[in-house]
Amino acid sequence: MMTSLQASQCLERSPLYRRHAGATLGRLGDSLVVSRYGADDEHAQLQRCALIDLCNLPRVGFRGAAAADYLRERGYQLPDAPNRALTQSDGSQVARLSQNEYLLLGSLRDGGARIAAEERNWQFGASANYLLPRQDSHAWLRLTGEHACAVMAKLCGVDLRPAAFGTGAVAQTSAARINVIVINLGDEALPCLQILCDRASANYLWDALLDAMAEFDGRPAGIDALLQR
Amino acid sequence: MKIMPCPLNGPRNISEFTYGGELKQMPDPASCSDAEWADYVFNSDNRAGVVTEWWMHTASSYWFLAERHTVSDQIIRTFDPKELFNRRIEFSAPATETPA
Amino acid sequence: MTSPSRLPAPMGLLIDRDRPLHFEFDGTRYQGFAGDSIASALLGNGRWLLSRSFKYHRPRGPLSMAGQDANSLVQLPSEPNVLADMHPLQADLAVTGQNFSGSLTKDRDAFLGHFSRFMPVGFYYRSFYKPKGMWKVWEPLIRKKAGLGVLDLDFRPEYHDKAFLFTDVAVVGAGPAGLQAALSAAEGGARVLLIEQQPILGGALNWARFAIDDEPAHRLGQELCAAVESHPNIRILREATCNAWFSDHFLPVIQGNRLYKVRARECIVAAGAFDQPVVFRNNDLPGIMLTSAAQRLMKLYAVKPGQRALLLTGNDDGYLAALDLHEQGVEVAALVDMRAQPNDGSLLTALRSRGIACHLSSTVYEALHGKGMRHVSGAEVRRIQAQGQVADSGLRIDCDLLCMSAGYMPVYQLLCQAGATLSYRDEEAAFTLRGLPAGLEVAGSVNGRHLLDNVLRDGRRAAAAALSRLDLAQAGNSEAKDFLAEPRVNFDWPIFAHPKGKEFVDFDEDLQVRDIINATRHGYRDVQLVKRFSTVGMGPSQGRHSALPTARLVAQATGRSVSETGVTTARPPFVAEKLAHIAGRGFDPARQTPMHQRHLEAGAKMMPAGIWQRPAFYGPTEQRDACMQAEARHVREKVGLIDVSTLGGLDVRGPDAAELLNRLYTFAFLKQPVGRSRYALMTGEDGVVIDDGVCARFADNHFYVTATTSGVDRIYQQMLKWNAQWRLDVDITNVTAALAAVNLAGPDARKVLERLCSDVDLSPAGFPYLGVRLATVAGIPARLLRVGFVGELGYEIHVPARFGEALWDALMEAGKAFDIRPFGVETQRLLRLEKGHLIISQDTDGMTHPAEIDMGWAIARNKPFFVGKRSVQILEAQPLKRKLVGFSLAAEARKPLEGHLVLKGDDISGNVTSCEYSQTLGRIIGLAYCAADQATPGGQIPIRVEGGEVVLAEVVRLPFFDPDNTRQEL
Structure with a gap:
């Protein structure tokens, strides 16, 4: 047991780390992440209704007239329209938020290493390609399970049912009265919405989501079950 | 609740948007009269008919323009401001400059 | 306890006879069944008197059994004004009547009915308003007499919430038209939401009779319901009320404790029609x-x-x-038809063959009752001789049930909310709805279709219209010509005035025929004005039964037709809704900095700053002043740490970064050196000061601009809006939440920082006041800004939010040797006040321009342009009307509060914007606006403080503390 792992030993901390009391923690780069709550397998929970804190998984944004070329050169496949998202071959995900703005979400497979490197290696130069500190500006939650869109319907005025909001759809909208970016990158096997919100509001939205999830027996879960899919 | 068609985000509840006032042409601040400037700053036409207004989709901080009929409240068209503002705007130095 | 006897099945579709429930009404125990409403259970026990009327306290029983009247409003233990005919019966429910004195059956206020001729329409408002102020005296007494129910102040709120619900087609009402429309739309491929108020589908199919032989309609109803219930495209909300129509088919639907916010692409209203009463005495x-x-x-x-x-x-x-009643064993004494004959002559034969007398061209002129008026005992039936006129004598018929129906009025509420107008066709005495918005269809009796064949056809037609707009095209399968001719269903003058009155037009408000007529005699010819004057239609049933007779009476009294008079319109909600439904599960967003928990652990008293939560000071609430003064002294003497993460932060990057700031802020930024910061003041186009901050230049094309906590979002949006027009080559990013920040301030600040930061020369010469640096602090990449907001040597340290808490921990640890302590916002406000620094929007208001706050120095007048430049020029050319000054008072003086007024003679010349006791200075200090000629240092300004006392404060030069700014520039 790695009971000695504590968020306060790391420089990077999720705004939600105090919500993970009692969970089994694992390392994610220079920070910690919840592997699972309790001893039980969380696959069934994931399928039903679960909320996962991915705040410590790297993510970054790029914006500007030169952003698309920059990212293509670095091997990313870019969505061909705003408010669409694509999963890359390594599991990273790229969402296009406007004509020239992109959001890169790290993959659990490499602990977000590729995306973390993008943030580290970016140089501010003459070209119009501006880094956006999305890991610090936004909290990242993942809402999974068959009830995901029913949960969101209690908080959000955009129709997120699969028929209207299929895989690859992105909505920049309001949920529980704060701004959010919702991305459907689920699949047939596991419906799943990525939710990014103002980092300072992470605790607020976490509570609002758990409250909305209660009627579906929704709970927080860790990343182990996600990784072992 | 009314639906606003956003040029970037598609149709959304009007509560997702922030009103930004009517589109107005700024008179040349260096040469217009006080009265013309005051009229620009403080007065609105309040016209019954189609007006062009600034709106912002709050969640994406995206500004656009909407043509709306003020009587029927019908939104006729929304479009990116690039349609109207397609080049860099410069301000000339005031004609008579006093040394600091 | 009384035990109910009920009719045999198939009567009683809603009740479960195997589940008897006991309950109490006004102290008596009764038995009902699961599925009963409170009213049906009481009527099943022969208990008819449910309430007393609003004005005259007349006894009342259920009128509509459909939640459409105020007669059945009752009191539950924790909820007043419950509709007894809609509220489901629950075991051991304790129900009481309301609006009576003493007991419901023996109401001491029933005598009020005898005074009705002294209480004419508009009585309260005309009688109790003079002399001026008297309404305040009378109102509580009148409200008590006319009160509706009692609030339970110990009530514990229940959980209510809201949910969006999206559908292609929303169908309101699951009667035959709604069922057919839903089914046809679903079969055409649309996703359908069917909204029904009752617990079962079928609407009128469940209770109305469509023909002498009822079997075909009955069978049809069962088939339709089964088809709808099993269709995968149809979602059904039962016991749900669509309470309004809002733009673009946004429908609030209440079901239980949840409010659904339904967004439909198409909407079909099949809400049915209201049965209309006949207006006669009693x-x-x-x-x-x-x-x-x-x-x-x-x-x-x-x-x-x-x-x-x-x-x-x-x-x-x-x-x-009548056939229904007869078949269920009720003796039908007679049928009285106001018309000369029925449309379908076979009905007369059917009734007469069952021994039921039919009186044609006749009406009930007066209902009769025994002592106490507790139940109808009979009726006087007279022949109608002309519109509203009856023969001099008639026939007296005994009865204990009088059923009345003058015709139907469409359930027009939702449709009027959608912008439709009700237009009356005088020749048919019926309404049609015109001017429906696109995508809204009506079907069934709300659309004037009453024959079952027509109703179903209309449902199919409405669905086809919706489908074609949804591009699920169907050949239009129902044309107007396909409909059968509808017989007339409304009698055009079902109003029979009586010399002794009590012919109620509006049951809620106890309004009689003469009340409406009198309103028109007072000059209120417009039906809307009649409504406001007489309050007709303003009670809980909102004109469902009174709108039509009122329109008819106003039309007659003013010599017009009903089509000319029109009816009053309807606004949301359709039925009374609880505030809890509107509130739902309250969403109250709060932003927390990465160090939030550390503040709580340190005993911070938190305060709101916009939607942020910030530490006001550290310590117990009741020791605010002591904590604040101690924290302030600590900053002045040693070193303190404050979380300033909430401070707005904007990254402005690109070749035009300096140009953009030059246009937005009053100062000049083009030549600002890299590594330096500059004060930034922003004015609006009207020249009013709207925000301030610091512009730190980290590179030629990278500025980091701070903004006020509450202003940053607005400022960011304005920047984007301006640049949507200017098209400068620049990127603007709001990094407020992305950067955690602290201000490390005090004489020992440098010593603390030196322990954690080695990659920057921190010496006064290497990193002077107003310098900015990129550095590493405790292993964390940081932006350092030397600032002087609190007037001491200070470093703002801005780091990515993920490191915020670690930074805080490192600084507190490194500061231990120097006795570091955290300080809060209130302390910071005191410290900056001592330095005379303003807080925009606290010390400025919606009129403040730079000259009023001595900010002329922060304006670069030679720039070609900045937002507000022209207005500032115009304002500066005018004489100054007021000025912000520093003032001070002796420590023991009465302390002015923010907002207290500054006087000049008898006039108000300004107000206090900030004020606090400064332990450092041993005096009360503050900022206040005053007249320009009061602003000279050394003079005095009178300030009116709490209780009206006026204190004389001395105007002093700013800053109060360390006038040469030596401390912050250390």
Whole structure:
């Protein structure tokens, strides 16, 4: 047991780390992440209704007239329209938020290493390609399970049912009265919405989501079950 | 609740948007009269008919323009401001400059 | 306890006879069944008197059995004004009546009815308003007499929430039209939401009778319901009320404790029609009900509505209802038809063959009652001789049930909210709805279709119209010509004034025929004005039964037709809704900095700053002043740490970064050196000061601009809006939440920082006041800004938010050797006040321009342009009207509060914007606006403080503390 792992030993901390009391923690780069709550397998929970804190998984944004070329050169496949998202071959995900703005979400497979490197290696130069500190500006939650869109319907005025909001759809909208970016990158096997919100509001939205999830027996879960899919 | 068609985000509840006032042409601040400037700053036409207004989709901080009929409240068209503002705007130095 | 006897099945569709429930009404125990409403259970026990009327305290019983009248409002232990005919019966429910003195059956205020001629329409408002102020005296007494129910102040709120619900087609009402429309739309491929108020589908199919032989309609109803219930494209919300129509088919639908916010692409309203009462003397007695109500009682609840019935009708449906009553063992004393004959002659034969007398061209002129008016005992029936005129004498018929129906009025509420107008066709005495918005269809009786064939056809037509707009095209399968001719269903003048009055037009408000006529005699010819003057239609039933007779009476009294008069319109909500439904699960967003928990752990008293939560000071609430003064002294003498993460932060990057700031802020930024910061003041186009901050230049094309906590979002949006027009080559990013920040301030600040930061020369020469640096602090990449907001040596340290808490921990640890302590916002406000620094929007208001706050130095007048430049020029050319000054008072003086007024003679010349006791200075200090000629240092300004006392404060030069700014520049 790695009971000695504590968020306060790391420089990077999720705004939600105090919500993970009692969970089994694992390392994610220079920070910690919840592997699972309790001893039980969380696959069934994931399928039903679960909320996962991915705040410590790297993510970054790029914006500007030169952003698309920059990212293509670095091997990313870019969505061909705003408010669409694509999963890359390594599991990273790229969402296009406007004509020239992109959001890169790290993959659990490499602990977000590729995306973390993008943030580290970016140089501010003459070209119009501006880094956006999305890991610090936004909290990242993942809402999974068959009830995901029913949960969101209690908080959000955009129709997120699969028929209207299929895989690859992105909505920049309001949920529980704060701004959010919702991305459907689920699949047939596991419906799943990525939710990014103002980092300072992470605790607020976490509570609002758990409250909305209660009627579906929704709970927080860790990343182990996600990784072992 | 009314639906606003956003040029970037598609149709959304009007509560997702922030009103930004009517589109107005700024008179040349260096040469217009006080009265013309005051009229620009403080007065609105309040016209019954189609007006062009600034709106912002709050969640994406995206500004656009909407043509709306003020009587029927019908939104006729929304479009990116690039349609109207397609080049860099410069301000000339005031004609008579006093040394600091 | 009384035990109910009910009609045999198939009567009683809603009740479960195997589940008896006991309950209490006004102290008496009764038994009902699961599925009963409170009202049906009471009527099943022969208990008719449910309430007392609003004004005259007349006894009242159920009228509509459909939640459409105020007669059945009752009190539950924790909820007043509950509709007894809609509220489901629960075990051991304790129900009481309301609006009576003493007991419901013996109301001491019932005598008020005898004074009705002294209480004419508009009585309260005309009688109690003079002399001025008297309404305040009378109001509580009148409200008590007219009160509706009692609030339970110990009530514990229940959980209510809201949910969006998206659908292609929303169908309101699951009667035959709604069922057919839903089914046709679903079969055409649309996703359908069907909204029904009742617990079962079917609507009128469940209780109305469509023909002498009822079997075909019955079978059809069962088939339709089964098809709808099993269709995968249809979602059904039962016991749900669509309470309004809002733009673009946004429908609030209440079901239980949840409010659904339904967004439909298409909407079909099949809400049905309201049965209309007949206006005659004593038409409000218990035992008199709408014909449809009696049918509902039997078919839905198996309650026998009476032993001997009299029916008064204006259409053929009354005959069919008479058959229903007859078949259920109710003796039908007679049917009274206001018309000369029924449309369908076979109905007369059917009734007469069953021994039921039919009186044509006749009406009930007066309902009769025994002592106490507790129930109808009979009626006087007279022949109608002309519109509203009856013969001099008539026939007296005994009965204990009087069913009345003058015709139907469409359930027009949602449609009027959608912008439709009700237009009356005088020749048919019926309404049609015109001007429906796109995507809104009506079907069934709300659309004037009453024959079952037509109703179903109309449902299919509405669905086809919706499908074609959804591009699920169907060939239009129903044309107007396909509909059968509808017989007339409304009698055009079902109003019979009586010399002794009490012919109620509006049961909620106890308004009689003469009240409406009198309103027109007072000059109120417009039906809307009649409504406001007489309050007709303003009670809980919102004109469902009174709108039509009122329109008719106003039309007659003013010599116009009903089509010319029109009816009052309807606004949301359709039925009374609880505030809890509107509030839902309250969403109250709060932003927390990464160090939030550390503040709590350190005992911070938190305060809101916009939607942020910030530490006000550290310590118990009651020791605010002591904590704040101690924290302030600590910053002045040692070193303190404050979380300033909430401070707005904007990254402005690109070749035009300096140009953008040059246009937005008043100062000049083009030549600002890299590594330096500059004060930034922003004015609006009107020259008013709207924000300030610091512009730090980290590179030629990278500025980091701070903004006020509450202003940053607005400032960011304005920047984007301006640049949407200017098209400068620049990127603007709001990094407020992305950067955690602290201000490390005090004489020992450098020593603390030196322990954690080695990659920057921190010496006064290497990193001077107003310098900015990129550095590493405790292993964390940081932006350092040397600032002087609190007037001490200070470093703002801005780091990515993920490191915020670690930075805080490192600084507190490194500061231990220097006795570091955290300080809060209130302390910071005191410290900056001592330095005379303003807080925009606290010390400025919506009128403040730079000259009023001595900010002329922060304006670069030689720039070609900045937002507000022209207005500032115009304002500066005018004489100064007021000025912000520093003032001070002796420590023991009465301390002014923010907002207290500054006087000049008898006039107000300004107000206090900030004020606090400064331990450092030993005096009360503050900032206040005053007249320009009061602003000279050394003079005095009178300030009116709490209690009206006026204190004389000395105007002093700013800053109060360390005037040469030596401390912050250390």
